[in-house]
Amino acid sequence: MSLFPISQRVRHLVEFNAGKCIRDGDQLKPDLRKGVIFMDQGDDQLLHFYWKERVGNTIEEDLIIFPEEAEMKRVPECTTGRVYRLHFKSSNQRLFFWMQDKDDSKDEERVAKLNKLINDTQSVLEEQRRNAGADMEEESESAADMLNLLSGGQDLGINQEQFLQFLQTAGGLGGTIPNTSPIGGDGPPNQSVIASAPSSRRGSGQSDTEEQQSTEAVRENEGSQLSTNQLHDLRNILSEIRVPQGTERTNSLELGNVLTTEAIRSILSDQDIASALFPHLPETSDNTNEELHEIIHSPQFRQSLHRLSAALQSGQLGPLMTQLGLDPSAGNGVEAFLAAIEEQARRRDDQDRDSMDQD
Amino acid sequence: MSDAGNWCLIESDPGVFTELISGMGVSGIQVEEVFSLDETSLDKLKPIYGLIFLFKWQGAQSSMPHPDSQDDANDHVFFAKQIINNACATQAILSILMNNSDIELGDDLSNFKSFTADFPPDLKGLAISNSDLIRSVHNSFSRSDPFINEMQDSSAQGDEDLFHFISYVPVHGALYELDGLSSGPVNLGPCNEENWTEKANQVIMERMRKYSESEIHFSLMAVTKDRIETLQEQLDEFSGLLMSLGDADQEQRREFESQISILQYEYEQEKTKRARWKRENQLRQHNFIPLTYNLLRILAERKKLQPLVNAAKAKKRLERERSDKK
Numbered sequence: 001m002s003l004f005p006i007s008q009r010v011r012h013l014v015e016f017n018a019g020k021c022i023r024d025g026d027q028l029k030p031d032l033r034k035g036v037i038f039m040d041q042g043d044d045q046l047l048h049f050y051w052k053e054r055v056g057n058t059i060e061e062d063l064i065i066f067p068e069e070a071e072m073k074r075v076p077e078c079t080t081g082r083v084y085r086l087h088f089k090s091s092n093q094r095l096f097f098w099m100q101d102k103d104d105s106k107d108e109e110r111v112a113k114l115n116k117l118i119n120d121t122q123s124v125l126e127e128q129r130r131n132a133g134a135d136m137e138e139e140s141e142s143a144a145d146m147l148n149l150l151s152g153g154q155d156l157g158i159n160q161e162q163f164l165q166f167l168q169t170a171g172g173l174g175g176t177i178p179n180t181s182p183i184g185g186d187g188p189p190n191q192s193v194i195a196s197a198p199s200s201r202r203g204s205g206q207s208d209t210e211e212q213q214s215t216e217a218v219r220e221n222e223g224s225q226l227s228t229n230q231l232h233d234l235r236n237i238l239s240e241i242r243v244p245q246g247t248e249r250t251n252s253l254e255l256g257n258v259l260t261t262e263a264i265r266s267i268l269s270d271q272d273i274a275s276a277l278f279p280h281l282p283e284t285s286d287n288t289n290e291e292l293h294e295i296i297h298s299p300q301f302r303q304s305l306h307r308l309s310a311a312l313q314s315g316q317l318g319p320l321m322t323q324l325g326l327d328p329s330a331g332n333g334v335e336a337f338l339a340a341i342e343e344q345a346r347r348r349d350d351q352d353r354d355s356m357d358q359d
Numbered sequence: 360m361s362d363a364g365n366w367c368l369i370e371s372d373p374g375v376f377t378e379l380i381s382g383m384g385v386s387g388i389q390v391e392e393v394f395s396l397d398e399t400s401l402d403k404l405k406p407i408y409g410l411i412f413l414f415k416w417q418g419a420q421s422s423m424p425h426p427d428s429q430d431d432a433n434d435h436v437f438f439a440k441q442i443i444n445n446a447c448a449t450q451a452i453l454s455i456l457m458n459n460s461d462i463e464l465g466d467d468l469s470n471f472k473s474f475t476a477d478f479p480p481d482l483k484g485l486a487i488s489n490s491d492l493i494r495s496v497h498n499s500f501s502r503s504d505p506f507i508n509e510m511q512d513s514s515a516q517g518d519e520d521l522f523h524f525i526s527y528v529p530v531h532g533a534l535y536e537l538d539g540l541s542s543g544p545v546n547l548g549p550c551n552e553e554n555w556t557e558k559a560n561q562v563i564m565e566r567m568r569k570y571s572e573s574e575i576h577f578s579l580m581a582v583t584k585d586r587i588e589t590l591q592e593q594l595d596e597f598s599g600l601l602m603s604l605g606d607a608d609q610e611q612r613r614e615f616e617s618q619i620s621i622l623q624y625e626y627e628q629e630k631t632k633r634a635r636w637k638r639e640n641q642l643r644q645h646n647f648i649p650l651t652y653n654l655l656r657i658l659a660e661r662k663k664l665q666p667l668v669n670a671a672k673a674k675k676r677l678e679r680e681r682s683d684k685k
Contacts, residue, residue, distance in 0.1 A: 257674065
């Protein structure tokens with residue numbers, strides 16, 4: 001399967017040129033093809049070790065590595081080449097590679113980086129994000145910073161790993177967290193994170209279907225991943241955010257002011273719209289218009305709007321906005337949030353028109 | 360209340376409390392809001408294991424003096440100091456559960472009770488705040504508080520002591536007031552199973568009288584046996600009595616039959632209420648962000664969002680002008 005379309009430069013967590021070694025009896029022989037070793041988080045959120053030829057996209061080796069499970073080490077016995085061994089402690093499996101970068105002075109550094117990634121995935125992820133470039137600053141908030149930001153310095157009882165997990169799930173459609181997906185950097189312009197993450201991750205054929213789906217008038221699949229139980233944590237975050245005082249509140253727009261009961265009633269009578277919202281109802285709910293109507297008028301939904309408004313107003317939700325495919329500035333308040341949703345719709349409209357023109 | 364930790368504030372609602380209790384592994388318990396303190400309304404709820412008086416206070420001026428513990432009741436009364444304010448509802452509930460030997464605590468809380476049995480009150484409080492089980496059950500109900508608007512009172516800002524929960528529970532023939540902010544359990548005198556609620560009422564009414572002068576909101580919750588179980592038992596009892604009656608005793612028969620139909624009605628009511636609680640809790644625990652986002656997104660795609668936003672802004676402006684004029 002072609003994982004990475006060559007047209008898109010994808011930043012990997014670790015990447016360096018190396019060839020494989022073929023075991024021939026007791027001897028190791030170099031596979032002369034030019035290759036590259038790289039590591040990334042796969043769609044399964046696990047750390048993967050890949051080897052492929054430098055040209056082409058066919059992954060020849062794809063190994064899942066759990067934290068501290070494997071180690072890469074120089075093979076000192078081999079004096080003719082720079083040979084390294086990847087040793088799986090769990091299975092005793094060994095793979096041999098020879099370094100192919102001209103400059104050998106960086107070998108140890110590269111391997112150290114790889115080992116560090118295996119041993120301490122989270123901190124490498126953060127570092128990667130810090131180095132990801134100035135224009136990606138918003139997205140490159142480290143998980144720890146984000147966690148800290150969201151919790152207002154309080155311990156939320158979720159560790160960084162769980163939080164990353166939740167962000168990844170929140171990203172939807174098996175996309176990864178922004179640091180490895182080409183937002184702001186390599187991706188096609190004007191594409192949302194949700195849309196760009198899967199298309200950069202999957203084969204081109206698949207990404208076409210993705211594209212098609214995303215141009216449908218009603219996109220019911222987007223953001224649906226957010227409703228998984230793992231998002232309990234998000235609820236906790238929201239509940240930690242102090243609801244601002246009455247005086248501030250009357251001056252700022254609330255989501256409840258926009259989504260008035262009258263406004264909602266008229267649009268819910270549209271069956272297409274209603275059906276598109278069914279997946280976001282609680283799992284136990286019936287997918288009927290009456291149920292949707294009842295839930296949207298429930299005090300619990302109203303309270304949720306109120307809390308989300310307060311959270312938006314506090315400016316603490318910026319990083320999460322990227323998970324909805326919105327600009328992080330959407331987290332700067334209710335009005336910014338609404339404006340970003342408007343903008344997103346406009347952008348899609350343009351895209352739809354473009355794709356229609358092409359047809 | 361140094362460290363709020365990661366305890367969410369939960370809604371003070373009988374449905375929330377009831378599910379919280381069963382979430383901790385305790386079976387056959389229900390929490391009911393008590394709207395009237397007269398004996399007949401309380402009688403209907405019996406057996407009652409304890410009462411929780413909760414109120415919202417406004418700063419220190421309305422705080423009651425906390426009388427010191429008068430005896431070494433810690434030996435036989437489970438009393439925990441309040442460490443985390445957000446946990447106070449859960450703590451008040453635990454104070455009742457832990458002090459009644461008739462309640463089936465389940466494995467987790469039984470272990471917790473025996474583990475903390477010899478702890479002094481402050482350590483017990485710490486143990487509650489550090490219990491993963493209790494915290495995770497508690498936190499599964501996030502804040503969507505009916506008092507939320509009141510919480511925005513200027514006097515309330517930054518003040519963590521918004522809610523105060525005091526439990527009243529009969530232990531070994533004496534009525535105790537358990538207030539996590541006082542130094543220990545307060546013995547309010549002898550009582551028995553029959554008259555303890557009456558005695559507790561006097562104390563609670565006295566408190567209410569004081570607080571009503573300073574406009575404090577309060578409510579009362581009763582921790583009772585599962586109402587459905589209770590009603591079922593009563594129904595069975597009357598059915599049994601009815602069957603044992605001879606044909607001759609028509610008057611008695613009619614009496615029993617009318618009792619049964621009343622109980623059946625209450626039983627159905629109770630079932631309906633449980634279903635409502637369950638649904639409310641599901642909605643409380645649901646993450647509405649995807650629904651909200653998609654609703655807004657679809658509105659935007661249909662070019663309906665901007666007009667709504669403009670209307671909302673205009674309305675805000677109008678409200679503001681109106682309030683400025685005042």
